[in-house]
Amino acid sequence: MLFSARIFALCASLTATAALGQGFDTSAEAAYVYDQGTGTVLLAKNEDTPLPPASMSKLMTIYMTFEAIADGRLTVDEVLPVSAEAAAYDGSSMFLDTTDRVSVEDLLRGVIVLSGNDASAVLAEALSPDGTEAGFARLMTQRAQQMGMMNSTFVNSNGWPAAGHRMSMEDLGILANRLITDYPTFYPLFAETEFAFDGRVPSNSRNRNPLLTLGIGADGLKTGHTQEAGYGLTGSAKQGDRRVIFVITGLQTREARAEEAERLVNWAFRQFAEKEVATAGTRIAEAEIWMGDAPTVGLTVAEDTTLLVPVLNEGGIDAEVVYSGPIEAPITAGDQLAELVINLDGLPEKRLPLVAETDVARGGFTTRLRTAALVLWDKFGPGADTAEEVPEEA
Known part of the structure; x- marks a missing residue:
């Protein structure tokens, strides 16, 4: 399942929406x-x-x-x-x-x-x-x-x-x-x-x-x-x-x-200047974990990342973290788990790899029990669709 993670921090210098890229004739x-x-x-x-x-x-x-x-x-x-x-x-x-x-x-x-x-x-x-x-x-x-x-x-x-x-x-x-x-x-x-x-x-x-x-x-x-x-x-x-x-x-x-x-x-x-958009080690978002000893893991870039942005425009940057999840444990720090997708009008989409901030070990018996209970709740709990399927008429 494709997830979009909540972004915690993105460098404050990113305050440009490019309208100049398409402006040169x-x-x-x-x-x-x-x-x-x-x-x-x-x-x-x-x-x-x-x-x-x-x-x-x-x-x-x-x-x-x-x-x-x-x-x-x-x-x-x-x-x-x-x-x-x-x-x-x-x-x-x-x-x-x-x-x-x-x-x-x-x-x-x-x-x-x-x-x-x-x-x-x-x-x-x-x-x-x-x-x-x-x-x-x-x-x-x-x-x-x-x-x-x-x-x-x-x-x-x-x-x-x-x-x-x-x-x-x-x-x-x-x-x-x-x-x-x-x-x-x-x-x-x-x-x-x-x-x-x-x-x-x-x-x-x-x-x-x-x-x-x-x-x-x-x-x-x-x-x-x-x-x-x-x-x-x-x-x-x-x-x-x-x-x-x-x-x-x-x-x-x-x-x-x-x-x-x-x-x-x-x-x-x-009309364009380099801006640091993400610093290695700074948490950008969290990804959900399946069967881990922690429910989430922080996401960061592996190295300091600089992008080119227009210098004159004001506005916000369109950035989204995407990953397929929840991600099954175990996870090792540095594993690539997601991408940071950045869009600036008039410039090509930029996709930056995001890696796990820390290790996440596979959970023990209690974690497996809790996960099984959640699965059963999702399937049979209030609001679950348990209606019996009715065969179609011939």
């Missing part, structure tokens, strides 16, 4: 905004729709290159040849040719800072099982699915327009989060604003990320643009202890992309 075709520390999705618009990602799909090539370095298949100072196929790419480029042999480190900067289509293809061919970019693209799709990116299919390594080459904004958010958390040593590469490879084409040496020099904590990740995709950006910014990851696509101009990205970052940091 983005002009992007699709968008995804994620608060990393609390795991809160602040904005989701067409987030699971597979769309042309343009150069933002290079983030998958970068991630798989980081993996190859981490497991020893590549080294940062290893030099790689440039194939005719890689050198033939137009668009964003390191301006490589087939006489070049380029270090993995330079190629990574060429992809991250310069958005080099050629550099991305060189890395792809080096890691491909058959030495081709198409073979690497198949690996990209497989690895993406393993990472939970179920709306991503790759045809090439760099986002060059191709039928079927698609990613969702949520998938790009997942990928950005993994790049930041899995490879913190490499992540500072995304904040580099300039890379003048071998003195070639100095006018092409600037990072296209429009937020890096604005002083708002932006430190990555990747822009993208094709005629089909429009202008997009997978970005991240950190202010204090908070980090926000965001993805937008489908903007009509470079200027619109820059303005929308900055507006999103400012909104995410200014």
Whole structure:
């Protein structure tokens, strides 16, 4: 039977009802905004729709290159040849040719800072099982699915327009989060604003990320643009202890992309704040016990818990403790028995596990006798339904 337990204490700082989450109206075709520390999705618009990602799909090539370095298949100072196929790419480029042999480190900067289509293809061919970019693209799709990116299919390594080459904004958010958390040593590469490879084409040496020099904590990740995709950006910014990851696509101009990205970052940091909602060891509610040496057990969170809440609204939080019970003894302190379900308008439902505050041993003879008496009373006592069932007529 599903029970709803009476809540004793919930941090007094929780006095916000979110109406701001749904209040941001983005002009992007699709968008995804994620608060990393609390795991809160602040904005989701067409987030699971597979769309042309343009150069933002290079983030998958970068991630798989980081993996190859981490497991020893590549080294940062290893030099790689440039194939005719890689050198033939137009668009964003390191301006490589087939006489070049380029270090993995330079190629990574060429992809991250310069958005080099050629550099991305060189890395792809080096890691491909058959030495081709198409073979690497198949690996990209497989690895993406393993990472939970179920709306991503790759045809090439760099986002060059191709039928079927698609990613969702949520998938790009997942990928950005993994790049930041899995490879913190490499992540500072995304904040580099300039890379003048071998003195070639100095006018092409600037990072296209429009937020890096604005002083708002932006430190990555990747822009993208094709005629089909429009202008997009997978970005991240950190202010204090908070980090926000965001993805937008489908903007009509470079200027619109820059303005929308900055507006999103400012909104995410200014309109939401972290609040401690529960402290480990503080009793939140009680759950009923069956056949125990105590009739109830206190419920608490296993560790201090922080949520993201809007900063301007007034009102109360909608929180409920739910569990299936009564819960049969014995119970050990720390056993998960229930969930604290928190709802803030405009934000996803949050479910926090609740654990037993103390041990509850199985009751002795007196407890069993009392329980049996209660069962009999419920079945046969005043108010019990003891009417004889009358068979239906044939």
